[in-house]
Amino acid sequence: MTRLGTAWRRFWFEPEETSTLALVRIGFGALVFVWALTLTHDAAPFFSDSGVLPDSGYDGRPSAVWTVLDLTDSGTAVALVVAGLCTSSLFLIAGLYTRVAAVVVFVCLVSVERRNPFVFNSGDGLLKVIAFYMVLAPAGASLSLDRWRRAKDAFWEFPARAPWVLRLMQIQLSVLYLSTVWTKLSGTTWNDGTAISYAARLEDLTRFALPHWLATSELLVNLMTYGTLAAEAAIGILVWNRTLRPWVLGLGVFLHVAIDLTMRVGFFSYALFVLYLAFIPPETASAWVRALKRRVLRTARGPALTPSPEGGAPTRIRASEGAKSRT
Helix, strand or coil: CHHHHHHHHHHHHCCEECHHHHHHHHHHHHHHHHHHHHHCCCHHHHHCCCCCCCCCCCCCCCCCCCCHHHCCCCHHHHHHHHHHHHHHHHHHHHCCCHHHHHHHHHHHHHHHHHHCHHHCCHHHHHHHHHHHHHHHCCCCCCCCHHHHHHCHHHCCCCCEECCHHHHHHHHHHHHHHHHHHHHHHCCCCCCCCCHHHHHHCCCCCECCCCCHHHHCCHHHHHHHHHHHHHHHHHHHHHCCCCCCHHHHHHHHHHHHHHHHHHECCCCHHHHHHHHHHCCCCHHHHHHHHHHHHHHHHHHHHCCEEECCCCCCCCEEECHHHHHHHHC
16 A cells, blocks of 8 residues: 555656646647637637627526626627737746736636637637646746746756646546547447548538548548547557557657648647647656757857968868867
């Protein structure tokens, strides 16, 4: 029992470098910013009192549901919410007043999604869940302007924190895939191997249509349907194995890029990719960031200078050439 308790505490609370969390924060902030930009053109028709849903308290909505647009859903209020979402997502990317920015992002996401849920899908809902995790996380602990203001000289260090919020994100990803497989197997078309054929022929959702021979081939459709189920089950389970993790996440990237190329699924795939970042080991994330720092500094300094053999003006040489000359 003591061993189990020790493993439990280590999994949730043993401090680790916050470099992984910083990558998740930056990736999520960038995704929310792009998501918010896509709302700007249709914000008033979708969310204001002069739009397609003029009554914010439409029939069937639970009475406990509330958004800031319940106070006023005029066109000006909607524009302010969308502008607040864009601004707070930029603050989140930069890590400036990080927790406050995360709260604003969460409130704005919840407000627009609850004001008119009919224009959103599960990917948009996943953004809302990740935003809630950002509120709970010490997301500004590293690679942030907050870090710069607190400890400028230690900006490139990654202070250790308990990783329990990252663990929630990881579990969220695993549960999402396994529940998806369970739901699909509860139906008919995924069991008989024809689901991909139906999905490929939904003309209102098609981005680039599959060739007719592919969408109607029983053998190939069966392979794609059962292959999708196997891939999702593998990601949900094998992502916890450090050796197999890069392979199954790579498989997930291939799967979701293929889905996004063939179907209009909104931001669902990209929200999943943000959760993929949560599985990067902190030592790997730290090494990536430090390598990027060295490359940026080397680029900023430019080529090295070496005296001319004839005593003239110095000439520029590449770093690799300088290394050869020293050997």
